[in-house]
Amino acid sequence: MLNKLALSGIKHRIRDYSVLFSGLMIASAIFYMFMSLATNQAFLSSNSPASATSFIFAFGIVLLAIITIVYINYANTFLLSMRQKEYGMFMMLGAKSSKISRMIFVETFAIGAISTLIGSAIGIVATKFVGQWLISALDMQVKHFSSFYAPALLWTLLFFVVIFAFSAIRNAVSLRRSKVLTLLNRDSQPVKIKRNGVIKAVQAVLGLALLAAGYYTMYFSGNNPGAIYVGIPVALVTIVGGSYFTINAFVTSVIVMLKKKTSFSQKGLNNFTLSQLSFRINDYTKILSMVSIMFALALGAITVGLGFNNQIDNVVNGQNYYDVQVTDPDQAQTKRIKSLNVSKKATYNFKTDGKAVYYRSSQFKSQPVGYSQMNMQTMAFKMKSSNDPANNSNARYELMNTRLPQYRVLDAKFVSDAQYDAINGKETTTVLVKTNSFKNNLPTIKAISKAENKRYPSLKQAGGDKYAAYTIVNGFFSGLEFMGFFLGIAFLAMLASCLMFKILSGANGDVKRYNMLYKIGTKQKVLRSTINKEIAVLFSVPAILGIIHVLIGLQLFVKILYQPYRNIEIPFAIFLVLYLGYYFLTRYLYKKIVLK
Amino acid sequence: MQKIVDVQNVEKIYGKAGEKQFKALSDVNFEVKPGEFVGIMGASGSGKTTLLNILSTLDTPTSGRVQIAGQDITKLNNNQMADFRANKIGFIFQDFNLLENLTAYENIALPLALQNVSTKKIKPAVSSIAEKLGLTEILNHYPTELSGGQKQRVAAARALVHEPSIVFGDEPTGALDSKSARALLDTLAKINRDDDVSILLVTHDPFSASYCDRILFIKDGEIGQELKKEDNSRAEFYQEILDSLGTFAE
Ligand SMILES: Nc1ncnc2c1ncn2[C@@H]1O[C@H](COP(=O)(O)OP(=O)(O)OP(=O)(O)O)[C@@H](O)[C@H]1O
Numbered sequence: 001m002l003n004k005l006a007l008s009g010i011k012h013r014i015r016d017y018s019v020l021f022s023g024l025m026i027a028s029a030i031f032y033m034f035m036s037l038a039t040n041q042a043f044l045s046s047n048s049p050a051s052a053t054s055f056i057f058a059f060g061i062v063l064l065a066i067i068t069i070v071y072i073n074y075a076n077t078f079l080l081s082m083r084q085k086e087y088g089m090f091m092m093l094g095a096k097s098s099k100i101s102r103m104i105f106v107e108t109f110a111i112g113a114i115s116t117l118i119g120s121a122i123g124i125v126a127t128k129f130v131g132q133w134l135i136s137a138l139d140m141q142v143k144h145f146s147s148f149y150a151p152a153l154l155w156t157l158l159f160f161v162v163i164f165a166f167s168a169i170r171n172a173v174s175l176r177r178s179k180v181l182t183l184l185n186r187d188s189q190p191v192k193i194k195r196n197g198v199i200k201a202v203q204a205v206l207g208l209a210l211l212a213a214g215y216y217t218m219y220f221s222g223n224n225p226g227a228i229y230v231g232i233p234v235a236l237v238t239i240v241g242g243s244y245f246t247i248n249a250f251v252t253s254v255i256v257m258l259k260k261k262t263s264f265s266q267k268g269l270n271n272f273t274l275s276q277l278s279f280r281i282n283d284y285t286k287i288l289s290m291v292s293i294m295f296a297l298a299l300g301a302i303t304v305g306l307g308f309n310n311q312i313d314n315v316v317n318g319q320n321y322y323d324v325q326v327t328d329p330d331q332a333q334t335k336r337i338k339s340l341n342v343s344k345k346a347t348y349n350f351k352t353d354g355k356a357v358y359y360r361s362s363q364f365k366s367q368p369v370g371y372s373q374m375n376m377q378t379m380a381f382k383m384k385s386s387n388d389p390a391n392n393s394n395a396r397y398e399l400m401n402t403r404l405p406q407y408r409v410l411d412a413k414f415v416s417d418a419q420y421d422a423i424n425g426k427e428t429t430t431v432l433v434k435t436n437s438f439k440n441n442l443p444t445i446k447a448i449s450k451a452e453n454k455r456y457p458s459l460k461q462a463g464g465d466k467y468a469a470y471t472i473v474n475g476f477f478s479g480l481e482f483m484g485f486f487l488g489i490a491f492l493a494m495l496a497s498c499l500m501f502k503i504l505s506g507a508n509g510d511v512k513r514y515n516m517l518y519k520i521g522t523k524q525k526v527l528r529s530t531i532n533k534e535i536a537v538l539f540s541v542p543a544i545l546g547i548i549h550v551l552i553g554l555q556l557f558v559k560i561l562y563q564p565y566r567n568i569e570i571p572f573a574i575f576l577v578l579y580l581g582y583y584f585l586t587r588y589l590y591k592k593i594v595l596k
Numbered sequence: 597m598q599k600i601v602d603v604q605n606v607e608k609i610y611g612k613a614g615e616k617q618f619k620a621l622s623d624v625n626f627e628v629k630p631g632e633f634v635g636i637m638g639a640s641g642s643g644k645t646t647l648l649n650i651l652s653t654l655d656t657p658t659s660g661r662v663q664i665a666g667q668d669i670t671k672l673n674n675n676q677m678a679d680f681r682a683n684k685i686g687f688i689f690q691d692f693n694l695l696e697n698l699t700a701y702e703n704i705a706l707p708l709a710l711q712n713v714s715t716k717k718i719k720p721a722v723s724s725i726a727e728k729l730g731l732t733e734i735l736n737h738y739p740t741e742l743s744g745g746q747k748q749r750v751a752a753a754r755a756l757v758h759e760p761s762i763v764f765g766d767e768p769t770g771a772l773d774s775k776s777a778r779a780l781l782d783t784l785a786k787i788n789r790d791d792d793v794s795i796l797l798v799t800h801d802p803f804s805a806s807y808c809d810r811i812l813f814i815k816d817g818e819i820g821q822e823l824k825k826e827d828n829s830r831a832e833f834y835q836e837i838l839d840s841l842g843t844f845a846e
């Protein structure tokens with residue numbers, strides 16, 4: 001009978017339960033996604049050049065585990081808060097507390113088990129699609145990546161089963177221990193706000209000091225790569241602590257200040273919003289600081305991932321000056337070259353007598369040959385050109401690579417037109433093209449390179465053109481880039497759903513408040529804008545802090561990446577758009593719960 | 597003389613056409629004059645809350661006409677209704693309905709802030725109503741730090757602070773002990789007398805009802821009987837109410 005009642009209780013709160021279920025499913029899906037990368041040694045070792053990758057991933061697992069535990073803890077509190085009134089009622093009517101605690105145990109565990117199973121399945125599918133999408137969108141070459149990876153699945157299930165077993169025990173014990181009256185009245189328990197100015201001030205100073213220490217550690221480790229193994233954990237601890245205290249002290253004092261300013265606070269619902277927030281912030285400090293860290297990690301991962309992408313461009317452009325090189329173009333190749341967006345084009349002829357190759361000096365006078373010069377220290381490259389390759393070894397090297405492999409070993413000589421005409425030998429024409437952008441012309445460049453390989457099979461082994469260099473470099477960095485993106489998106493989904501979940505779990509308590517405001521004559525429009533504002537603040541506090549973390553955290557990569565700050569607006573924009581999406585979703589769901 | 601509340605042929609049917617329907621109010625007619633203190637009594641399920649919800653624009657009648665302060669409230673759109681509630685109506689609920697994250701002061705100030713009254717005017721308004729209701733000492737307390745009676749007086753202050761045309765109460769004393777109930781009713785009666793505020797009170801407690809000038813009895817969605825205090829003392833009126841409750845219940 002009681003079981004039936006409990007089940008019908010679930011039916012009545014089906015919306016809350018679906019929020020709970022989807023939250024838990026997201027958690028296990030993301031955990032699986034991460035594990036499918038982190039436990040796949042073959043994938044890790046074949047896709048990343050850096051020895052630190054295993055370390056980074058091990059670290060990531062620990063981090064994700066902690067976050068997941070916190071997350072499930074919230075979910076569990078949400079569950080308990082939904083149920084305690086009902087279970088308290090049963091107890092008041094005489095149900096035995098042992099029976100009740102058994103029921104909550106079964107309920108918690110069943111919810112956990114079901115959502116983990118479904119979540120892992122979603123994780124497998126999501127890994128597949130996200131992986132495929134990333135691979136094709138970024139033209140990446142990733143080896144040993146499989147969406148279904150048994151050890152990862154096993155670890156995920158094990159991890160979640162253990163956590164839910166603990167949560168279930170905790171719920172059972174806490175119900176057994178609580179008095180019936182506390183259960184019945186928990187909704188109206190007072191939430192105390194502490195307004196101790198001195199402690200707040202100390203916290204604010206401490207928070208900023210910890211942040212400064214963390215930032216300096218990152219800066220230092222970035223410039224002294226040896227320190228990184230100590231630096232990252234230290235930075236993490238100080239920044240987590242710093243974020244916590246800063247949010248707790250700083251944000252509350254801003255709110256208190258605004259409340260004091262009556263010309264602002266006594267306008268419309270401002271005071272209500274501020275009070276909601278100040279109550280929330282106390283309750284939310286932990287999750288907001290966690291979200292700010294995750295936000296930084298996610299955004300950082302995406303930014304670094306894209307940084308590797310920049311690296312690809314950089315290295316490839318440092319290899320070859322010309323994007324395309326064609327020997328004795330036939331009609332098909334000429335047509336393809338025409339379809340390129342050409343910025344520079346050069347045509348050179350050479351003859352060979354078997355001992356050397358002979359170029360016309362005059363051709364270089366009219367069309368200087370371009371070459372790229374890479375500085376190995378700074379990894380920056382310079383584009384130059386020369387009209388006298390005879391006296392420029394860099395230019396000669398560039399030219400050498402434009403010839404077919406059998407001519408590369410021969411010396412290059414640069415002769416006058418008269419001497420050239422006198423040479424009796426086979427003449428070859430080389431057409432070299434630099435486009436306005438290698439990336440944008442990639443499909444045609446690829447087609448031209450493929451066609452050349454077909455026409456001259458010896459090129460297949462020897463390579464030499466930019467596309468061949470690109471394939472090698474791309475393969476090398478894609479793995480890293482892939483990890484960065486994958487982790488970034490996974491963390492983002494996790495952090496945003498954490499926050500969403502937390503906000504939504506407060507929505508139940510808000511129904512009465514908003515209903516009352518409505519009754520005393522607040523327009524729906526005003527109520528909606530209050531909700532928007534409130535949720536916007538809760539979303540933007542960790543976002544702002546997270547962005548600062550990332551901007552400084554990129555210092556960690558100054559020695560590893562070529563210009564880590566270049567083009568960061570792109571990952572930032574991608575990230576913020578996704579994050580905004582979560583904001584709008586939360587807003588929408590919250591209003592669905594609170595406003596009728 | 598103008599009427600504050602004018603209800604004509606109001607009917608309320610719950611449930612959509614085609615589904616199971618229930619007639620909660622049928623052909624209700626009555627009026628409230630300025631400064632009147634009117635009670636509505638009836639058994640549980642007789643339609644009191646339904647009637648009050650319609651009067652306060654929280655619900656709409658299926659048919660009929662309701663005018664409050666000269667305005668036909670059944671013709672308002674949602675925004676107009678909200679404005680109307682914010683300006684013309686005060687509410688006291690059975691379960692107080694205070695916002696527990698605002699102090700007593702802030703709770704009372706809320707209706708004024710909603711109308712964007714300037715800060716300078718808010719403070720004296722709140723102070724004066726708080727003084728009338730004996731709340732001056734506890735204005736900085738949060739609702740959880742107040743007793744039930746204090747909470748209800750804060751709710752009453754919130755209902756009165758913007759000087760509404762009429763105050764509606766749905767069993768405002770329902771959750772109070774008799775002493776707090778008496779204190780609240782004394783205050784309401786005093787404000788009704790001194791400030792000429794019209795009050796419409798739903799109750800099924802005869803003692804609360806004895807504070808009213810006039811009582812409407814409602815049964816199965818219809819107004820059956822009307823009782824006037826006239827020159828009776830409260831004790832006499834109380835007895836009269838008890839008597840008619842006895843006959844009315846049959
Ligand atoms: N939303 C609704 N849908 C259908 N029927 C309703 C609805 N609200 C109320 N009723 C019915 O209308 C009748 C009147 O209800 P109402 O709440 O007005 O009673 P009441 O006089 O306030 O009772 P009480 O003294 O117990 O508060 C009841 O029979 C109730 O079942």
Ligand SMILES: [Mg+2]
Nearest residue numbers: 644645646766
């Ligand atoms: Mg009622």
